[in-house]
Amino acid sequence: MSAPAFVVTGTDTGVGKTVFAAALTAALGASYWKPVQAGLDADGRGDSAEVARLAGLSDRRILPESYVLHTPCSPHLAAEIDRTTIVPERLALPETDGPLVIEGAGGALVPLTRSLLYADVFAHWQVPAIIVARTALGTINHSLLTIEALRARAVPIHGIAFVGDANEDSEATICEMGEVARLGRLPRLERLEPTPLAIAFSRGFRMEDFGA
Ligand SMILES: Nc1ncnc2c1ncn2[C@@H]1O[C@H](COP(=O)(O)OP(=O)(O)OP(=O)(O)O)[C@@H](O)[C@H]1O
Numbered sequence: 001m002s003a004p005a006f007v008v009t010g011t012d013t014g015v016g017k018t019v020f021a022a023a024l025t026a027a028l029g030a031s032y033w034k035p036v037q038a039g040l041d042a043d044g045r046g047d048s049a050e051v052a053r054l055a056g057l058s059d060r061r062i063l064p065e066s067y068v069l070h071t072p073c074s075p076h077l078a079a080e081i082d083r084t085t086i087v088p089e090r091l092a093l094p095e096t097d098g099p100l101v102i103e104g105a106g107g108a109l110v111p112l113t114r115s116l117l118y119a120d121v122f123a124h125w126q127v128p129a130i131i132v133a134r135t136a137l138g139t140i141n142h143s144l145l146t147i148e149a150l151r152a153r154a155v156p157i158h159g160i161a162f163v164g165d166a167n168e169d170s171e172a173t174i175c176e177m178g179e180v181a182r183l184g185r186l187p188r189l190e191r192l193e194p195t196p197l198a199i200a201f202s203r204g205f206r207m208e209d210f211g212a
């Protein structure tokens, strides 16, 4: 059986994809790939650096981004500002010798160019997608829209991972009405450090749900 690979997408930007992806990468002993990074922090760090920190990964297990764009905005516009064009050929799935966790950018329907959405690339890859969703009010609509959009493009959905305070009815309603697997929930952590994150992940998720 080949090693599992997952795409971590979300209902929005800032929902916690990078934090969840770091926890999953650490738990699976996986490699991590952020194909398109739009915007870096003041120290020039992007999501790959944060995953390396939170998952305690060696550089060998962080695959290089295909595009690092300067402006923290939608990738299609960030690429235009940098006078480049995101081409699907540079988004070919990399070969890895173990599990792979791939993080998108923003939500599933974020444009990479003015005629290509990230979800189109997910559909081409056919790698199971994990939707990261908030638990806060508004998440039912955002989550069900994301599920519909992925299904409309035949993107396989592995399940949904919630981030935030428990919200039993919203989480259950999304999974029942959206007919998706409820993978678990990461609470808001006061200290975003490797050990508390690994403990929260092991409490909130079952490894067998990720083929491990
Ligand atoms: N479980 C958590 N506990 C505490 N803080 C969190 C948690 N999840 C996310 N955060 C914080 O929320 C912010 C957004 O999270 P994150 O960077 O993971 O979002 P994202 O979905 O990856 O965004 P992007 O679309 O930019 O990739 C960050 O400051 C992060 O540290």
Ligand SMILES: C[C@H](N)[C@H](N)CCCCCC(=O)O
Binding pocket: 013, 014, 037, 038, 039, 071, 072, 073, 074, 075, 105, 106, 107, 110
């Ligand atoms: C800049 C941000 N942190 C992400 N890298 C990109 C988010 C794109 C969102 C586009 C949109 O849905 O309006």
Ligand SMILES: [Mg+2]
Binding pocket: 017, 018, 019, 047, 103
């Ligand atoms: Mg991120």
